[in-house]
Amino acid sequence: NAGVTQTPKFQVLKTGQSMTLQCAQDMNHEYMSWYRQDPGMGLRLIHYSVGAGITDQGEVPNGYNVSRSTTEDFPLRLLSAAPSQTSVYFCASSNRQGSGELFFGEGSRLTVL
């Protein structure tokens, strides 16, 4: 019963470096999304996908890229990290054709120096 798996759990980057946060789900969910959580700001939607090959922007997409080549995986790429991207990142998935219940990964804490 893996659910939604995020890796890595912790990462420290220097400004300008690139990295990819991985997200995988084993529930055959069509919908997947990435959020960032900052103190006082709540959870903000970065990008989401309603199926393989389909992605769209959320509230705060700048500085992030996503792709969805398979149903299971939805990686989030930071091409040139900035200190403003220091945050906790959560991946979520949902079965849009069923109950719609949202399932979350455990989060990835990213620090950009």
Add this chain to the structure above:
Amino acid sequence: KQEVTQIPAALSVPEGENLVLNCSFTDSAIYNLQWFRQDPGKGLTSLLLIQSSQREQTSGRLNASLDKSSGRSTLYIAASQPGDSATYLCVNFFTTDKIIFGKGTRLHILP
């Protein structure tokens, strides 16, 4: 613009009291509404899911209600315990694509 508001932002109550957390939203055309709890430094734990055709859901000491006409959902916690201390988040599925979160209510149960 679709918005989800949670009031109060923080709440402290003595152990054993019953309490209500509020979630309001600007658009009555919701799909589902889900309540989560989040402990400090941890992920989100799903508590209750109310589908748009339902009015309430119950799990143990928790009861969540949904009133689409007034744009409100409430989470009722009975006989509060120190272990209930956490941040409670309301998430409203306005459509199945754009999922909007409230900023949460930080709950502190005083022993």
